[in-house]
Amino acid sequence: MSAPSHPPRHRHPTSRIPPRRPLSAGHVVLVMLVATVVGGLLNAPGIRKTANAQPVGITRDLARLVAEPLYEVSHLLRIDQFRRALQAATGRSGDDDIDTTLPGPVAPDPTTTSTMAPAKRAFSPTDRMLVWVGGDSLAVTPGQSFVAAIPGTEVAVVVGNAVDGRVATGLARPELFNWPQHMLEVIAQDDPDVVVLTLGSNDDQILTGDRGVGPFGSGPWIDEYRRRIGGMMDTVTADRGRTLVWLGVPIMRNEERSETRYRVINDIIREEATKRPGRVFYVDLYDRFTVDGGYADFVDGVQVRTPDGIHFSRDGGNAVAQMVIDQLGRMYDLTSWRTAPPTTIPLPRPTTTTAPPATGKAPTTGRSPVTTTPLRSR
Amino acid sequence: MLFPTVTFALFFFVVLPVSWYLMPTRERWKLFMLAASYFFYGYWNWHFVFLLAASTVVNQLFARAIHVTAADSRRRALLTLDVVFNLGILAYFKYADFFLSSSRDVLGAFGIDAGNTLVNVALPVGISFFTFQALSYVIDVYRRDFEPGSLINFATYLSFFPHLVAGPIVRGAEFMPQIDEPKDPRRIDASRAFFLIFIGLFKKVVLANFLATEIVDRVFAIPGQRSSLELLVGVYAYAVQIYADFSGYTDMAIGLALLLGFRFPLNFDSPYTATSIQDFWRRWHMTLSRWLRDYLYIPLGGNRNGNGATYRNLMLTMVIGGLWHGAAWTFVLWGAIHGVAQSIEHWRRSVRAARGLPDPPDTAARRWAGRLVTFNVVCLAWIFFRAESIGSAFDYLTTMVDPGHWFQASPLVTGGVLLAVAIGIAGQFVPRAATARLMARFSRLSPVAMGFAIGVALLVINTLGPRGVAPFIYFQF
Numbered sequence: 001m002s003a004p005s006h007p008p009r010h011r012h013p014t015s016r017i018p019p020r021r022p023l024s025a026g027h028v029v030l031v032m033l034v035a036t037v038v039g040g041l042l043n044a045p046g047i048r049k050t051a052n053a054q055p056v057g058i059t060r061d062l063a064r065l066v067a068e069p070l071y072e073v074s075h076l077l078r079i080d081q082f083r084r085a086l087q088a089a090t091g092r093s094g095d096d097d098i099d100t101t102l103p104g105p106v107a108p109d110p111t112t113t114s115t116m117a118p119a120k121r122a123f124s125p126t127d128r129m130l131v132w133v134g135g136d137s138l139a140v141t142p143g144q145s146f147v148a149a150i151p152g153t154e155v156a157v158v159v160g161n162a163v164d165g166r167v168a169t170g171l172a173r174p175e176l177f178n179w180p181q182h183m184l185e186v187i188a189q190d191d192p193d194v195v196v197l198t199l200g201s202n203d204d205q206i207l208t209g210d211r212g213v214g215p216f217g218s219g220p221w222i223d224e225y226r227r228r229i230g231g232m233m234d235t236v237t238a239d240r241g242r243t244l245v246w247l248g249v250p251i252m253r254n255e256e257r258s259e260t261r262y263r264v265i266n267d268i269i270r271e272e273a274t275k276r277p278g279r280v281f282y283v284d285l286y287d288r289f290t291v292d293g294g295y296a297d298f299v300d301g302v303q304v305r306t307p308d309g310i311h312f313s314r315d316g317g318n319a320v321a322q323m324v325i326d327q328l329g330r331m332y333d334l335t336s337w338r339t340a341p342p343t344t345i346p347l348p349r350p351t352t353t354t355a356p357p358a359t360g361k362a363p364t365t366g367r368s369p370v371t372t373t374p375l376r377s378r
Numbered sequence: 379m380l381f382p383t384v385t386f387a388l389f390f391f392v393v394l395p396v397s398w399y400l401m402p403t404r405e406r407w408k409l410f411m412l413a414a415s416y417f418f419y420g421y422w423n424w425h426f427v428f429l430l431a432a433s434t435v436v437n438q439l440f441a442r443a444i445h446v447t448a449a450d451s452r453r454r455a456l457l458t459l460d461v462v463f464n465l466g467i468l469a470y471f472k473y474a475d476f477f478l479s480s481s482r483d484v485l486g487a488f489g490i491d492a493g494n495t496l497v498n499v500a501l502p503v504g505i506s507f508f509t510f511q512a513l514s515y516v517i518d519v520y521r522r523d524f525e526p527g528s529l530i531n532f533a534t535y536l537s538f539f540p541h542l543v544a545g546p547i548v549r550g551a552e553f554m555p556q557i558d559e560p561k562d563p564r565r566i567d568a569s570r571a572f573f574l575i576f577i578g579l580f581k582k583v584v585l586a587n588f589l590a591t592e593i594v595d596r597v598f599a600i601p602g603q604r605s606s607l608e609l610l611v612g613v614y615a616y617a618v619q620i621y622a623d624f625s626g627y628t629d630m631a632i633g634l635a636l637l638l639g640f641r642f643p644l645n646f647d648s649p650y651t652a653t654s655i656q657d658f659w660r661r662w663h664m665t666l667s668r669w670l671r672d673y674l675y676i677p678l679g680g681n682r683n684g685n686g687a688t689y690r691n692l693m694l695t696m697v698i699g700g701l702w703h704g705a706a707w708t709f710v711l712w713g714a715i716h717g718v719a720q721s722i723e724h725w726r727r728s729v730r731a732a733r734g735l736p737d738p739p740d741t742a743a744r745r746w747a748g749r750l751v752t753f754n755v756v757c758l759a760w761i762f763f764r765a766e767s768i769g770s771a772f773d774y775l776t777t778m779v780d781p782g783h784w785f786q787a788s789p790l791v792t793g794g795v796l797l798a799v800a801i802g803i804a805g806q807f808v809p810r811a812a813t814a815r816l817m818a819r820f821s822r823l824s825p826v827a828m829g830f831a832i833g834v835a836l837l838v839i840n841t842l843g844p845r846g847v848a849p850f851i852y853f854q855f
Contacts, residue, residue, distance in 0.1 A: 017814045020821040023568035025398035027825040028637060031568065032391065034829025039836030046840055050384070063384070086841045144599045151603070160789070161603045162596050253498075298494035307475060307498050314766060 042082055044074030045096035052098060052175040056206045099181055100174040100209030105230030105272075106238065121241075123155040124337030129328070131156055132186055134164030135198030138250070141312045142320035146196065149321050155334050159190045170202035171228040174209035180235045187236070194331075195236045196324055198247040200269060201310075204261035217264055225265075229272045237279040245327055246273060247320065250285040251295050253309025258295070262286065283327055285320065379421040381630045382583050389418065390634065397638050398563045408530045408557065415537040419503070426502040429467070434533045436463055437512040441519045441526040457520045464509050471505055476705030504543030506702055508536055510669055515550040517673055524551045531557050540635040544627050546645040547665040553640070561639040569821030572828065573813075574633030576835050581626030581802075583843035589619040589798050591844050593790045598764050601774040605786035609778040613757045615795060616764050618802030621649065624663070648806035650756075653748030655719040658756060670699050685728055692724065693717040708762045708771060715759040 023031070040047060048071040051063035074080040087093050123129040131150065133143040143163030150156050164186070169177040179199065186192070203225065206214030211227075213220040236244045246269055249262040266286055273282035289304060290296065297305050304316030312320060328334065379386045393414050400407040420427040440460035447453050469477075475496050482493070515532065518524040526532070527550070535553045597604050597612030604612070625646040632642045645665050652658035659667045675695040681688040693714065700713020730737075738744060765771035777783050823831065 017811060018818045020567060020569050020818050022565040022821075023825065025395065025563040025566060028566055028568050029395050030825045031572065031829040031832065032394070034826050035832035035836065036387070036391075038830050038833025039840075040833075042833060042837040043840045047384070083837060083841055086837065090842065092841075140599075148600045148602060161600065163599070297496055297498065301494065303479070303494075303496075307496070307500075309498065 040070055041074045041077070041079045044071040045080050045083055047071070049096050049098055049175075053173070056173075056208060098175050099178050101181075102171065102174055102178070102209060102211075102228050103180050103231040103235055104227045106234040120331070120333045122333035122336055125154050127155075129156040129194060129332065129334075130159060130190065130192045131194045131196060131328075132159045132164065132190060132192035133196045134166070134186075135247070136169050136200075136202055137165060137167045138201050138311060139163060139198035139247070140165040141314060141317035142198070142247070142324075143196070143317075145314070145317035145321035146324055149318070149325060153325065153328075153334055155337065156328070159186070159192055168202055170199050171225070171232060172203040172205050172207050180232050183232070183236055187239075187242070191240070192242065194243050194245060194328065196245045196247070197232075197236070199232075200249045200265045201252075201262065203265055204257070216261065222264075222268065226268050226272060229268055230275070233272055233276055233280045237276065243278075243331060244280045245283060245324060245331075246280060247283050247324070248285050250289045250312070251287075253295050253305075255295050258286070281327060281331060283323055285323075288319075288323070289316070379418050381627065381634070382579055385421075389414075394637060401561055401563065401639070404558060405530070408534045412530065412534050412537060415534075415539040415542060418539040419537065419542055422503050423500065429502055429505075430508065430537060431533075433464070433467065433508065433512055434536050435529070436460075437516055437536075438526065438529050438532045441516045441532070444516065444520050445526050453520060457516065460516045461513065464513050468505065468509055471499055471501055473701075473705045474499070480707075507545050507547060508542065510547050510666075510702075511536060511549070514547070514669060514673060518549065518551055527554045527557075538635075538640070540631040540638070540640075541642060544624070544631070545663075545665060546628050546631065546642050547669050548642055552643060556640050563639075566639065567636050569817050569828070571633040571636035572832060573817045573820060574629045574636070576832065576839075578626040578629030578631075578633065579836075579839050581622035581629065583839050585798055585802055586619045586623035586626060587844045588842075589615045589622075589795065589802075592792065592798075593795050594619050594764070596790055598766070598770075598774070601765075601770065601777050604777065604783070604790070605788045606778050606780070606783045607786075607788040608790045609774060609783075611788075611791045611795065611799065613761055613774075614803075615799050616760050617650070617753070617757050618799050620760065620763075621646070622802055650753055650803055650806050651749060652752050652756075653745050654723055654752055655716060655755060656723055657748075658752055659716070659720075666699070666702070670695050674698060681724070685725070688724055689721045692720050696720065703763070707768055708765055711768060711771075712759050712763040715755070715762065719755050719759075 044067070048064075048067040051060065051067035054060035054063050071080070083096070084093070087095055131146075133139065133146055135143075140163055143165060147158045147161055147163060150158055166177050166179075166182075169179065171179060174181075183195070186195075204216050206212065206216065207221060207224050207228070211224050213224050215221065233244055233246070236242060248266040248269055249258075251258045252262070263286070266284070270282045270284070273280040289299060291299060295305075295309070297303055297309075299316075299319075302315045302319075303313050304319060305311065306313050306316075379389060396410060397407065397414075400410050416427050416430070419430060437460065440456055440463070444453050444456045444460075447456065475498065478496060485491075515524075515526075515536075519526050527535075531554050532550070534557055535548075535550055538548075538553070541548050592615075593608070593612050594616045597608050598616070601609060628642075628645040632645075635642050643665055645663060647661040647664065649658055649662035652661050675691055678691040678694060679687050680691060694717075696713040696717030697710055698713070700709040700711070700716075703709045703712070761774050762768070762771045765774060820828065820831070
């Protein structure tokens with residue numbers, strides 16, 4: 001352990017340093033006031049965005065009450081240009097933009113419909129599947145497990161070898177993070193074959209943005225949330241036969257909230273997935289992580305959840321990742337290259353709601369196209 | 379409530395003028411500051427305000443009882459009870475699940491099913507900091523180094539919001555006399571305070587958050603998928619991130635306390651300029667380092683009982699210091715690496731002394747070589763500190779040296795990342811005199827000009843920082 005500190009050996013001469021001039025308490029407050037006004041006006045676009053991102057309620061209302069006029073003044077006087085110039089210089093233009101438009105579902109194109117089950121596309125080490133993984137905070141640990149495990153398949157790679165996780169986001173608050181807009185950027189930039197998305201756990205609240213409604217669970221809320229979910233699904237799977245694997249919300253330690261809220265959200269996601277067979281696949285995490293019908297930290301003797309009772313532990317993340325890999329195995333041919341020369345089947349076009357999923361199994365009403373077996377409890 | 383947030387700015391805008399207004403009537407000031415600090419703490423989770431209050435009352439009772447007791451055996455028994463009380467709180471909130479899961483793993487290895495019970499209790503923010511401060515207070519009273527103050531003084535000291543949740547670990551003897559000493563509201567060292575707050579904000583919001591999101595979180599999440607270069611730069615980036623995060627917080631804490639008229643001890647002194655691991659611990663988290671020295675290492679015997687005992691004491695102190703940071707084997711190993719490194723340094727010194735050799739000449743080349751070795755040993759230990767498991771840490775190390783990863787593409791090693799790492803390290807070599815001159819010149823500005831300069835600085839920090847503010851790393855400790 002260290003001995004008492006000694007003075008530095010190479011001390012610089014300090015005798016020529018003039019003393020600091022103290023300030024009075026009143027002047028300190030004046031400095032803070034000036035700094036707040038100047039800093040507020042210069043940062044007004046960022047403050048407005050931060051105010052809008054506050055949890056819905058009085059805090060957000062008050063924050064917006066201050067931030068909106070501040071932004072108007074800053075914009076009117078063109079003071080906000082300094083911030084925008086700095087952002088442009090650092091390649092961060094658009095950081096302060098707020099886009100709350102969310103697309104709705106797209107009616108299927110009758111010219112591209114088919115009632116035949118699409119053949120399973122084959123991937124091989126020379127024709128690899130590109131997978132994008134992301135979503136809210138629940139996506140992070142399972143996503144990392146997935147990224148770590150996917151090289152084992154030898155036929156798939158993850159975009160950027162990373163999880164695109166955005167904490168506390170969903171489809172309820174587009175001003176906080178606009179997921180459909182982000183996915184359009186992802187598609188334009190990376191063009192993945194498969195999107196593995198985890199969203200929903202932050203959506204049990206008022207829906208803000210265009211067509212915002214509340215309260216949670218009301219008829220208008222369900223209609224609008226269904227529209228947003230369907231729009232997100234169609235945004236992702238609109239072209240090139242891209243498929244979407246949507247991981248539902250798992251049960252959480254707060255079982256009442258899980259039963260009354262996350263069940264509702266999961267039902268909507270599952271029903272919308274069912275309407276898009278062959279394109280969207282819902283993976284149920286709710287029942288997979290229950291023991292005797294309730295929340296459990298341990299499943300099969302393995303701790304699958306973190307102490308917060310919400311997120312997945314590393315072992316839980318590994319279990320989810322394996323579920324996704326199994327799901328990809330049902331959707332695509334990932335193994336025939338091992339025994340035969342790799343062949344690529346032309347991509348299936350977007351299908352109608354009457355077509356069965358790529359697994360070849362017929363969808364059942366109100367159920368996920370994916371049937372999963374709950375992990376055994378001890 | 380995090381320091382770099384609008385919520386805290388509003389809070390401080392109220393607290394600062396009211397604090398100076400009430401300062402002449404000190405008893406009212408204490409009540410006000412106590413209420414403000416409890417509000418600050420309860421803003422996260424108001425339930426834990428009761429824990430803080432209970433810790434205050436119980437430790438004060440023990441301190442008073444020890445102070446008025448004459449018999450040594452009874453004083454020792456009271457101190458033991460107080461230590462058990464404080465460590466019991468820590469054990470329950472911080473280490474219970476670690477103990478349960480470790481026990482389950484050990485028993486499971488022998489085929490014994492120990493069940494799946496976990497305490498699953500939320501960790502009160504800053505519990506390690508205020509518990510260590512309370513312990514130091516009672517131990518100092520036991521040693522007769524310090525007389526206990528009134529309950530309100532002790533409560534104000536323990537809960538004082540600038541240091542409450544992430545230090546520095548201020549001792550009662552340093553802080554409590556300041557509570558009642560006269561303060562001149564016309565002579566606030568504001569230029570140093572604002573300078574520290576600005577530097578702290580820059581370190582935290584720009585450097586630490588940038589490095590965390592751009593490289594550190596990604597390389598530590600899945601090290602096996604990264605190139606050797608990304609992993610190497612990633613650990614250097616983490617070294618800068620944790621320094622910027624933690625020292626940035628304490629810079630802000632020291633600055634805020636100064637504005638309120640209080641002085642805190644220095645907590646960081648350019649730690650990556652250290653020429654040895656022992657030197658590193660004189661510069662890194664100095665208030666924890668001296669706490670461990672004074673209340674653990676020296677009571678264990680320090681280096682007074684021969685080399686064997688010294689090595690044991692070093693290892694025990696560093697391993698316990700590691701566990702202080704978190705309930706995981708990764709922290710134990712982190713502490714052990716520092717313990718072994720210090721033991722090796724001690725061994726080299728003792729061999730030299732035994733042979734009657736003089737100290738090696740203090741040359742620039744030797745100092746730089748020492749810095750290089752020390753920094754890389756510290757970085758090696760950081761891998762274990764940051765990794766989510768020991769297996770993941772070894773995965774990180776083996777991947778880094780695996781030739782198969784040497785020539786992989788390294789998209790995470792960008793110019794921005796290298797620049798941030800360079801700023802974080804080079805900034806520690808800036809002479810103190812240069813910053814002192816800058817502060818002196820800053821203090822000559824008029825209040826309006828000073829406010830304007832700070833406003834412009836806020837523009838730079840807010841624009842360059844990533845969106846949102848991640849909690850400080852040390853909050854979890």
